[in-house]
Amino acid sequence: MRRAKGSRFRAASFLLGALVVVLLVTFPYTAVAASQNASLQVSLSPEHLGAPTTISIGFRISSIPVGDSMPLTGVGMFLPDEMGLATSGLGLENCVRSRLEESGPEGCPADALMGRGTATAEIPIGGEAVVESAQVEVFSSPVKDGRLALMVYANARTPVSAQIVFPAMIAPAPAPYGEEIDTNVPLVPTLPGAPDVAVTRFQMTLGTLESGPDRFIYYRSVRARRVAYSPRGLILPPVCPRGGFPFMARFIFQDDSSAVARTTVPCPRQTRHARA
16 A cells, blocks of 8 residues: 555656656746836927927936846937927037047037036946946037037046047937937946946936026127127927927847837927927
């Protein structure tokens, strides 16, 4: 009787083991990659159709699970139709990359500055994610391949000191957008063997507000005098699309994954709407 029970136990164990092997072969274990989520915020000031405006753009990137942020390698920012940098009052002069790398923003003409902002990143140090902020400035640069070009300068101090210069291009975009600011983001190393820097937040103002830390000055000649003024930025279209002004951002990460974020700025009150 005991021998029969032992035989049944061994048979059951064999069947269970065989089932486990079949499951492992059929459904092999794979590590679950972190998912990157993005959100986009945009505001306009002032909001008068057909008049200059300053655009404030911000995005935030989070990961699931939390703490597994992936470094960015590319960002595409899509602007609404008829609201482009080409027709703005920004970038009246150009800054070349060599001067920006050698002397920083001081090496560029004042009228080349197009916007300022802040980037926040996670830096893995000692098994923990340390947050670092970098000041960002965007300059107009010489036309390349027939397209408007920009130069981005990022200046971080601690805990990782880095001054980085990288280009961006202005490209046509399909409706309901008009232009795309296409930026290839360079990877920024940290410690040997540690992951690269991962940007988690970004805030940028194209144009300048009347006051505040991001305000900047242009100069123009008036009756043989050099006069300072604040450029407003992009021109709002004379007619607002139904539903508002659409914006979109597309993010590419180091592992070739991507994320897309969209938002719409409502039409100003008492304004004309485009026909459907």
